[in-house]
Amino acid sequence: MEQENSTVTEFTLLGLTESREIQLFVFVLIFSFYMIVLPGNLLIIITIRSDPALTAPLYFFLGNLAFLDASYSFIVAPKMLVDFLYEKKTITYQGCITQLFFLHFLGAGEMFLLVVMAFDRYIAICQPLHYANIMNRQVCYALLLALWIGGFTHSIVQVALIVRLPFCGPNQLDNFFCDVPQVIKLACTDTFVVELLMVSNSGLLTLLCFLGLLTSYAVILFRVRGSSSEGKSKALSTCTTHVIIVFLMFGPAIFIYTRPFRTFPADKVVALFHTVIFPLLNPVIYTLRNQEVKSSMKKLVNRQVLCGVE
Template sequence: MEHGNLTRVTEFMLLGLPQAHKLQLFLFFLFLLFYIVILPGNVLIILTIRSDPRLGSPMYFLLANLAFLDICYCSVTPPKMLVDFFSCHKTISYRGCMAQIFFIHFLGAAEIFLLMIMAYDRYVAICKPLHYASIVSRGVCCALVGAAWVGGFMHSIVQVVLTIRLPFCGPNELDNFFCDVPQVIKLACTDTYVMEMLMFSNSGLVTLVCFVLLLISYTVLLVKLRIQSLCKKNKAASTCVTHIIVVFIMFVPALYIYARPFRSFPQDKVVSVFHTVVFPLLNPMIYTLRNKEIISSMKRLMIRYSHWGGK
């Protein structure tokens, strides 16, 4: 800390990781396994979609963007956490803390908006199949994905601007393994009630509204599918169910963290680990294991590369 007229926090201590050496070692290898599976899994999805003309529909274009977001998202906090397992002085600088907050909310919000776009894509495909190609063209998809990134940036910049305006003069201990608004804001040496309400509106209410809208849209789609032919019904229903699973996996932890008062609960760290480390791993597994086209394309891609490698 720096001393002058006012003591200013220049770093935060991360107390969220366990102190027992054996448990730290076990968690290190467990999370490292998650991390080395996340990256190849998402990269493989992107390469498969880009290399196979059969996967040229907007749905797969959006899925490739979702995989890219997962790669970025799981690169914000896990690397620092893995290093801290072997560090005696588990700290993060003030600027590093603000950077973590920015990228967590930037990428998380962009992913939420992308899931909204994917729901819109499925609505058009099921309810207006004859006009699907003209309504959801590649240009429209690119514009919508760009809007999702811009929306994520706007959401995140509000979080960061509100946070950096707060005075931090001690204590500087965060009971977590990374920086996030609910923990950091409680360390401010001022009344944060108004800030908490603003951040709750910007994060909690937005997440809740998006979650409810997604549930309503997929419920309507599943009802619409009852009048489709059996073949189209099964394929579309399988895709919708996959999207619903991902929506629940992403939104339930986010709602627990942001759509409630900023108070500490014993299970907070477990939910945070699930939301930032385990959740990105589940996306590619769910989409690939439930999608026969992607699995077939992956097999063809690996066979093609194995033939090239054998020459």
């Protein structure tokens, strides 16, 4: 990535907190969390790919959700954990731009995937007779390709706006990773127009997707109100799971990107959950409420244990 408009070669990260005790506590917490939850996400992917019974679009998208979330969790957390061990925390200009790119690339991809999953559930519940024809394999792959392209387009716009800014002096980022709000503040120029474009690109898009998703699930529940008790219960369980994930994903993003880029006391805590904690929890929450995946997962684990014993 070229650095034509910048004399800054690296940024200093101020980190999550200056307290060594709190840093140690967060380090142990996040490291333990990763050792427990990250293998769970990998198990979800392996289970869905290895079980022929889990070939429905729902499981195809769930496997991709687990992959996106696991990938997303590697953007910030590993460097954050390493930085906890050092007094001075730095990141190169190129490293900062790269981190920012993948953060928005995978984050937007996951956001679009949740929209696709909502569409899938709408067709499955509201038009069950046409579901197999509408959500065939070609359509699923086309939707997956579209969300990857959408995530790339969203992210490359962010990066294109950032690299055009001059960075000629201050280089302290008041955070534990590189993101648009903090990086823009260090530019040696008036950034009002850029901030407006960023809010429109990230904030408005996030808010519209969030409201659209909530509306879609409300429509689904309205459509199944006259169904049998079993059908209504299954639809309610599915929608509840999706809505939980939507709030976990979109709540922090709306807080961060739909307002002017000003510092608030809760910013770092929200960013921690948004970039480290919630991504790994999303597929796990979904899986815990899905009996088919849990059953297949138990069978897979039992087979591996038996093979190990033999």
